[in-house]
Amino acid sequence: xxxxxxxxxxxxxxxxxxxxxxxxxxxxxxxxxxxxxxxxxxxxxxxxxxxxxxxxxxxxxxxxxxxxxxxxxxxxxxxxxxxxxxxx
Numbered sequence: 001x002x003x004x005x006x007x008x009x010x011x012x013x014x015x016x017x018x019x020x021x022x023x024x025x026x027x028x029x030x031x032x033x034x035x036x037x038x039x040x041x042x043x044x045x046x047x048x049x050x051x052x053x054x055x056x057x058x059x060x061x062x063x064x065x066x067x068x069x070x071x072x073x074x075x076x077x078x079x080x081x082x083x084x085x086x087x088x
Contacts, residue, residue: 016044016051033071037064040083051088057081 017024019042027035041060045052056063058081066074 012046014046016046018042018044018053031068033067033074034064037067037074040078044088053086053088055084055086057084 017039019038024035024038024042027038037060040054040056043053056078058077063074063077066077
């Protein structure tokens with residue numbers, strides 16, 4: 001039986017991860033705070049045929065550093081520097 005090349009997507013899952021999935025899963029298992037930062041950096045939400053993502057205004061390097069050393073400082077940096085919602 002031949003497969004049709006014109007497939008129509010009935011429902012698209014509303015969450016996607018655009019980064020390295022292996023690192024994300026590894027940090028989910030080993031060290032959850034870094035996985036949260038990676039999800040903020042590379043996560044995408046689909047709503048009404050538009051993609052929404054978060055954009056941190058500061059340096060992701062420092063954010064990940066503080067997430068490893070002392071997670072509450074990373075959370076404070078998120079609040080102080082701000083996170084924008086970006087529509088694509």
